[in-house]
Amino acid sequence: MRGARSLISRSIYAPTNMRVLFLHVDFLEYETTGKALKDAEDVPPSKRKARVDEALVCFITAEKRDEKHPEAGAKAAATNIEEVAAQVGTKRIVLYPYAHLSSSLAAPGPAQELFHSLESGLVARGFEVHASPFGYYKSFRVAVKGHPLSELSREIVVDVAATEREEVSEAVKAEAKLVSHWHILDTKGDLHPLTIKDGTIAGFDFRGQARLEKFAHYEMAKSRAVKEEPAHVRLMQELELVDYEPGSDPGNLRFYPKGRLIKALLEEIVSRRIREYGAMEVESPVMYDFEHPALKSYVDRFPARQYVVQTPNKKAFLRFSACFGQFLIMKDMVLSYKQLPLPLYELTRYSFRAEQRGELAGLRRLRAFTMPDCHALCADVEQAKAHMMVRFEVAWKLMAECGFSMPDDFEVGMRVTESFWRQHKDFVIAYAKRWGKPLLVEMWSEQFFYYALKYEWNFVDGNDKAAALTTDQIDTENAKRFGISFTDDKGGQRHPLILHLSPSGAIERVMYAFLEKAGADAKRGEPPMLPVWLAPTQVRVVPVSADQLDYARGLVERLPEVRVDLDDTNDTLAKKIRRAEKEWVPYIVVVGKKEIESGALNVRVRATKTQTEMSIDELGRRIRAEIAGRPFRALAEPQDVSARPIFHG
RNA sequence: GCCGCCGUAGCUCAGCCCGGCAGAGCGGCAGUUUCGUAAACUGCAGGUCGGGGGAUCGAAGCCCUCCGGCGGCUCCA
Known part of the structure; x- marks a missing residue:
């Protein structure tokens, strides 16, 4: 719609069953197109077609149950409207009888009585009130302002006797009353x-x-401190x-x-x-x-x-x-x-x-x-x-x-x-x-x-x-x-x-x-990691140079029921270590000439930031103890690091 | 959904204000190097500058719009 940037609406229920749909608008134009009720009041030509700028438009219906207490209904509605008007900061109100909102419409007589008393009530409260004719078919155009109100906000482009109405669940109605x-x-x-x-909570010592x-x-609290993107x-x-x-x-x-x-x-x-x-x-x-x-x-x-x-x-x-x-x-x-x-x-x-x-x-x-x-x-x-x-x-x-x-x-x-x-x-x-x-x-x-x-x-x-x-x-x-x-x-x-x-x-x-926990650890200077049973790689075997590749491959075979992989790339040792650390591998096993001679392993333990000597059986026992009883899955990617594609860079 | 910010190579980003040849590092590939605990060296390839539209002699840049992301609002059965 021309001139309409964004459309906002909110439905609020008065304690009676009257229904009001609020729109804070840049303008509303309407025109009567004919009588909807045989005995509708005659309206002066000036009210048959009108335009109101910058106003709170209240599409309103009276429900069957309002018939008995039109005065009470009008009062409750006036209070509600006053509240919303204060929120959006306007003193200009358009009352727009809109039967489409209702599923059990009140009879015209009591409804009209209600609207009249609502109008005078609002005037008494100091509002400039425009009431569009009751009992007529009307077409209208609105340009609704854009400011945040509720989840019921949605873009609606309303034209001639639009029948689209807000879907308002029972939950919203009931929640409004909830204390x-x-x-x-x-x-x-x-x-x-x-x-x-x-923003300060009192009543308990939170130390x-x-x-x-x-x-x-x-x-x-409703408003929260400004923070950055989640870790x-x-x-x-x-x-x-x-x-x-x-x-x-x-x-x-x-x-x-x-x-x-x-x-x-x-x-x-x-x-x-x-x-x-x-x-x-x-x-x-x-x-x-x-x-x-x-x-x-x-x-x-x-x-x-x-x-x-x-x-x-x-x-x-x-x-x-x-x-x-x-x-x-x-x-x-x-x-x-x-x-x-x-x-x-x-x-x-x-x-x-x-x-x-x-x-x-x-x-x-x-x-x-x-x-x-x-x-x-x-x-x-x-x-x-x-x-x-x-x-x-x-x-x-x-x-x-x-x-x-x-x-x-x-x-x-x-x-x-x-x-x-x-x-x-x-x-x-x-x-x-x-x-x-x-x-x-x-x-x-x-x-x-x-x-x-x-x-x-x-x-x-x-x-x-x-x-x-x-x-x-x-x-x-x-x-x-x-x-x-x-x-x-x-x-x-x-x-x-x-x-x-x-x-x-x-x-x-x-x-x-788990990722947020790890992110918080990293912020404190501790090594971020996942629980070992969830780590995509639990052990990375890193040969110092290509000379140890065969030996390293043999080690991999000796850790059954553990997700162990092998950095078989041609990179320098430092780079291979860096790669494993960036992947949060909890145990990095470096094998060079020394390890081959001694038969022991040099294990870089992420959790403690230490390097420890241990045998391959000790390492296996240690990991199996850490993941005991939990489900196990094999590696999700090829065992050789060089065979892995990059998914994200 | 509303308000604000952001989107340039696989990744991280510069260039945008003030329009004039599309840039760097990492990563990838090829070669050299065979190395002891968080980034070896040389070379090469790699781009619808988020998509579409507009104004302009000329757009990554200005305007409009859509998509996606982040923050806030709202919400979270």
């Missing part, structure tokens, strides 16, 4: 209410808990693990052989441990019917962030987690209380979320990601609480085994409703004691999400940003929504509670956390 309070729960079980003023403070700040982005490219793929959609990455190796190992350890804990692994479709009733009401709870796919005969959306797939399986299962708790598991490769463009960040926030998801059906709250802690231990051990320091590397975010807290205080406090350090609690006045309690283990990175990895939730809604039930001990049918565990969080995010 939450923040606390720190310490390991003694004391709750410390937090307040934030001018010795610097990262928890950063996490609390990240969650509670892991450069690292993932330099180490030739992962890269952007301009040929795809943003947030859909490419994994090079070494990145695929690491990802595959993580996928394997997570899946293995979850099967060992007792979950049954399943596989479900990646896309689902938009019109499926249960899915529809579930999806409606969240802002429209789906990838949409046109199948030969219907519109489908790509899954954003394994939830539906497993719920749809569960609803057809015949279940007895004797079989509970009962966990199903799937590693979703991929889950899709069409995150806003500016929200994407390297491996931290993606549009396509690999999510392990394990839902367990539980008979009642007591079983759910007990079983959540069983899974807690599984996840704790898993994360420690992967290479995280537990609990040092994470900060707990616990989200809980006030009523759950009141009834199950002991459980939450026991959780804090088990965790072993204070945790951040967000308490909601009422249950808005489908869960009554959720915890996340958040990793705080070098830019003080937090990302949730492990998470588990107690879902009180979806069993009913999806028709999942079991036979109880009295022979009755009941809906179970559902636990939603992601034991590690998205696999990409685990990689992000």
